[in-house]
Amino acid sequence: MTAPMKVMNETEDSNDMKFAQKDGGVEGVVPDKISHRSVASKDRALANALELNLADELDQAVGFWLRRAVSVADTLFAEVFSALNITTQHYAIIMSIRSNPECQSSALSALLNITPNNLVPHIDGLVSRGYVRRVEGSKDRRVKHLRLTPEGEAFAELLAEKHEEIRARIRARLGAKEQVKLLQLLQSYCG
Incomplete structure (x- = not known):
């Protein structure tokens, strides 16, 4: 005690x-x-x-531990990325556009499980910061595709480097094998 x-x-x-x-x-x-x-x-x-003492029901509740894990992840993200003035949503959007150039916001919305109404303000913010650009579709000008600007590409590279710091901290806390196992379990759980 x-x-x-x-x-x-x-x-x-x-x-x-x-x-x-x-x-x-x-x-x-x-x-x-x-x-x-x-x-x-x-x-x-x-x-x-x-x-x-933690109640046995909570100690055995997946949702409780997932919520605690999110809290730990949010704290770690804030420690590493706070100087860059970026949210976890912005990070996910930038890295997803980087991996899927010319994607449509509807597909990005589905990929990240962010409703279209909530995604638009995030994209607007990234556009205003000069990281993302909306481009007209070549077949249908009404369709807008998302692309990183050169500044966005450079910022994504910085984000990827910073993300390695998070991975290293998790690895130091869990060990390499447990880190891989945790990621696999989360990916399996989330489908």
């Missing part, structure tokens, strides 16, 4: 950040604007959560 964590005091460093300390050790960095009271409150909530 983990002992409850309590904020004992705060110290300031040169960057105007406060460090919550427990038993003389730094427990975590807290922005200066957060009060000691709210830090202590969050600390107590974490301590209380650490003392709880």
Whole structure:
């Protein structure tokens, strides 16, 4: 059982950040604007959560663990890609267009399981950022195809490099064989 964590005091460093300390050790960095009271409150909530037991029904629930896995994946994505100002949806769209040049948005919508109404604003945003271009179809000018611009191609290459960092972190956490196994299981589960 983990002992409850309590904020004992705060110290300031040169960057105007406060460090919550427990038993003389730094427990975590807290922005200066957060009060000691709210830090202590969050600390107590974490301590209380650490003392709880997970219900057997949740421990055996695939959906519960998938949701937790999504949360871990979202956090990892944000850590690696935050400086690039890109969402997971934008990443999926760019990489899919890269692999399927001249694709139509309807096919992309089906591939990524994003409704057409939700896909359009994402594509509009990528068009406005200069990464994606809509081009008229050669047979039917009413049909629009999606293509990466040269800037989009360069950005996709950067995204692919950054994605390798995520893969390396997952591999470090699970090991190479377990990483492959997890990916296979997810692909099988999602069909």
